[in-house]
Amino acid sequence: MQKDFYQTANIHRYSYGGTLRRSSKGRGARPLSSKDPIHLVFKVNKLVVKKGLRSPRHFALMTALMKKYSLRFFVGVEQFSIQRDHVHILLRGSRRSNIQSFLRVVAGQFAQTLTxxxxxxxxxxxxxxxRPFTRVVKGYRAYQTARNYIQLNEKEALGRPYSKTRLRGMTAEQLRELWT
Known part of the structure; x- marks a missing residue:
């Protein structure tokens, strides 16, 4: 019984934002790491952004903002995928304050420019x-899973058919094909 409590208490230990804010588990301080990569997700309101983030104007705006502010705040964007209604970013930062500034400024500048x-x-x-969802990616296996997930999202945005099993049902050969 004691073990079950600790497992459920630690399941969201390295996550913050998104729909977690509705529960008490997502209301602490945002966990960020200067050593480990961070998986970041921005989810856009479809009522405001009617054409979606894949429209040429919005896509160019988001990529330009990520490039500009990653250089300004010394945040390395390792991988990103812009979907119709959300953005996945895998990033690393040297300082917590730089990562926080990057999150704040990219979201704010996109919203201000759009409106x-x-x-x-x-x-x-x-x-x-x-609010932006962030998860500190701990360990090499979790890192590979996050990279494959973002790559799969990008391929689906470019026309690959959606599969319910997604990454769990993929063979090693299909994963290699994902990166070609």
Whole structure:
């Protein structure tokens, strides 16, 4: 019984944001690491961004902002995938404050540019559906899984058919094919 409590208490130990904010488990401080990679997910509100993030304008804006602010805040973006309604980013940062600044500025600049509200406050629904979801990726196997997951999302955005089994049902040969 004691072991079950600790397993459920630690399941969200390295995660923060997204729908976790609705439960008490996601309301602590955002766990960030300067040693381990971080899987970051921004989820956009479809009511505000009607054409989706894969439209040429929004896609170019998001990639330009990631490139600009990753250089400014010394955050290495290892891999990213922009979907129609969300963005996956695998990143590393040297300092917690730099990672926090990157999260804040990229989300804010995208929302301000999209809604053209640099000087005044905008009424209406928010551009982002949830707070950014972050998960510290601990260990090599979890790192490989995160990289494969982001790559699979990118391939699906480019036209690969969606599969319910996703990564769990893939053979080693299919995983190699994913990266070609």
């Amino acid at each position: 053209d509200t640099f000087t005044e406050r905008r009424d209406g629904p928010s551009v982002w559906l949830h």
